[in-house]
Amino acid sequence: QSALTQPPSASGSPGQSVTISCTGTSSDVGGYNSVSWYQQKPGKAPKLMIYEVTKRPSGVPDRFSGSRSGNTASLTVSGLQAEDEADYYCSSFAGSSSWVFGGGTKLTVL
């Protein structure tokens, strides 16, 4: 069970779109519709932003969207705002009743 691979950093200017990738294998990201994304701001607990690859919980702005192609899932933030600056983590079911996270991506709004 290896951690999912995320880029350590991403950035964009206000109003732009940014996409963060999360690469796994056919035994996790590519094998189940169980990819979720979390936003974590300093000193706070992670907050669920996307679940089941593409679904958005109530209260999460529709600027946040999820997708997947093969073994790579992606989180896209459109119309970047200063408040979107945070760490983002992906997670996936990994079979055998286990779960795995990505290493995290620090999103900077320039």
Added chain:
Amino acid sequence: QVQLQESGPRLVKPSETLSLTCTVSGGSISGYYWNWIRQPPGKGLEWIGFVYDRGTTSYNPALKSRVTISEDTSKNQFFLNLTSVTAADTAIYFCAKHKGTAFDPWGQGTLVTVSS
């Protein structure tokens, strides 16, 4: 709405056992999956394991030999025991509920330091 709160010792000596409690309010723990997740300072998240339905458990293979997660439905609490701790176990420990296939909501987290 469901809220979670971690509690337990903030400082544990090397080779001893780390023990934490997660108290759930706003709903019953019965019939749901309840997880422990940790985050070393400045690093990423690591799933530790879950407890479900009167004691069914699953653990991260990397920690399985040292972890026990249990629950007390009468107190609406679940617990983490991690034995033989080292400095590498220093982390913020979060408890979280499974919502479908995701973790939501989370407790605020508690920093546990392993040091003599």
